[in-house]
Amino acid sequence: MNIQENRVRVTDLGPATLETYEETRRELLRAADRLTRRIRQMEPVRTMEEMNELLEADRERKLLMEMISSCSYIIEWLATGRRPGNRRGIERRASYQREIPTDPARLPTAVWFDQEDEQEAGDAEMKHFRLEAALRGLTARERDCYVLAHGQGCSFSEIAGMLHVSKSSVGTYMARAQRKISHNIGHVVIMRVG
Template identity: 65%
Template sequence: MKSLHITELGDASLQSYLETRRMLLRQADVLCVRIAKMEPVRTMEEMEQLLALDHDRKLVMDMIASCSYVIEWLETGRRPGNRRGIERRAGYQREIPMDPSRLPAVSDRGAEPSSAGGMNEAARFRLEGALRGLTERERSCYTLAHGESFSFAEIAAMLNISKSSVGTYMVRAQRKVEDNICIHILVG
């Protein structure tokens, strides 16, 4: 029966992980030397001993990898392997949810025109004219994003297209709307 040796590692600090990794590296070296001395294998018993030592070496190597992972995390403050840290997230990942009650009130379409010469009606006319120049997909993306305040990911899921396609449609739609509004202002 094998005896199990338990080592008290102390607190989980960077120093304790570095010391543990050093100890494991020494143990892995000892196992590698023992494996090298056993070769060439001549009997079945030697083969079983060699396989047991190799199994132990693999376990120690896995522990070394785990310690290295934790050490990198403690040294950098980031999860190892991540391509982006929290400070380098994409725009949609940086969005901060907000309570709708704190947003400014927006008048709906049925509201009365303002007393300043029907500005709401004129603005709505220009916008409808600008939207006429869009394709059906561009119009859908534009109205869902600007009118309904859906994110690109939500729009992509609703329309069954990729998020990058939504972005492309939005860029095209925005450009066309800006051009069409300028034309309506000049003509009107």
């Protein structure tokens, strides 16, 4: 059994800078061009050995093209400072993309008041405290949709028109808000002082 030894040539390209990637891409383009010329010279194919040689050269050319594509991607990223293909940079994200997601259940909500205040406050103010505690953790858009739907009795299509979003987006915001509120209601902690 004859085992062939694969030899890999390792070339130190130096630091990963824009210039080194551009030089690497130039060398890869030259190698791909040489291979393309060699493939053209091999045609027309007359024997099976020539066909195998042509297929191997074509595989090498495809690999080189993938490497060129990767280098171009990295060069664009290094040159612009942004990920290629992104429409917005991180500094221009929408508000929901800039949010840091937190689980409201892990942050217990505490409402502080004295016992005398409790007697004076009555049920309306207690409900207000509970409502505010339940609404914590909602994004501004979820809060707007929830208040418009449940507080003012607007339909999803009316809310969509007011907020300039689609009706399905309103449904999504409402579902998220309802899920968060349901979760928050069970985790409201009322602490009495005094």
